[in-house]
Amino acid sequence: MDDATRAALVQYLLRCGDDRLVLGHRLSEWCGHAPILEEDIALANLALDLIGHATLLLKLAGETEGAGRDEDALAYLREAIDFRNILMAELPKGDFAFTIMRQFLFSVASLYQLEALVRSTHAELRSIATKALKETRYHVRHAGEWALKLGDGTEESHARAQAALDALWRFAGEMFLMDEADERLVRAGIAPDLAPLEPKWRAQVTDVIERATLSVPASGYMQRGGRVGRHTEHLGHMLSEMQILQRSYPGAIW
């Protein structure tokens, strides 16, 4: 692998890993606060799955980079500006409808991405994708089922679900953005072209939104910046909490 491809792969792995680490942390904030015990367990499970995927992706990012950083160093010792997650992942968890709608929009995109990554020319990436794919299918099922219930539920749940969708929509486009690094990996057969995945995502998401009696928001300006380290003010606050232990007690283990 030449240096440029290697650098592109590190970027790609950080982007995929950071999406899941940050979203997993946001989900974990529900622990002890979900509407009922059963859903508390379910959300914590989703969080653990995502943090598990992030661990594998960031480990591979560190190994590919070859600068001696492992997955913990990447997760706990980077500044917000060095994170490469999409902005949608770092938004505060909001109400239950917001969390579910975000989870649904992300999980469907993640599913198509992982389905394509299973055919990657990169063996380790392929095996990570194969493992993550099974769990992600369940995430789509869980969040999709809830999206239907909230949208087609009470007046209040419908209004909250629609408000969540309206707030999230302008952040969704960032999931399918590609730059030179991505294009280089597509040419090498390592990562999938995201362009053909977007219509598939849109079709599935639209189907659920309509069955949930909700409206697909109008597509307009799309918010972006996370992929190059330009984040909302929310990420720094989140990291200060997520990283405090390693920052205060470097190398602490238990």
Added chain:
Amino acid sequence: MAARPDNQWPLWEVFVQPPGGAPFEHAGSVHAVDAESALQNARDAYARRGEAVSIWVVPSAAITASTPEDVGPFFDPGNDKPYRHPQFYSVPRGVRM
């Protein structure tokens, strides 16, 4: 203390089948608004560590159970009838137990 109303969702009993074709066993119960959610909640609560290859969920209200008062008439008569146990004959050689 005044009894609090049960404002939880309907209760479902969960049965899981362990790997290897063993019979379904009662694992516990979950609250859920419908069967699909009950299955998902059961999966998250009882089958996330390889405990099961299949799950049944049944509305708890659909189960008819014996009551403590039934203990005498239902179960006691068996106690003094050891001949109901198939242990009064010898097993021929060559039969595997």
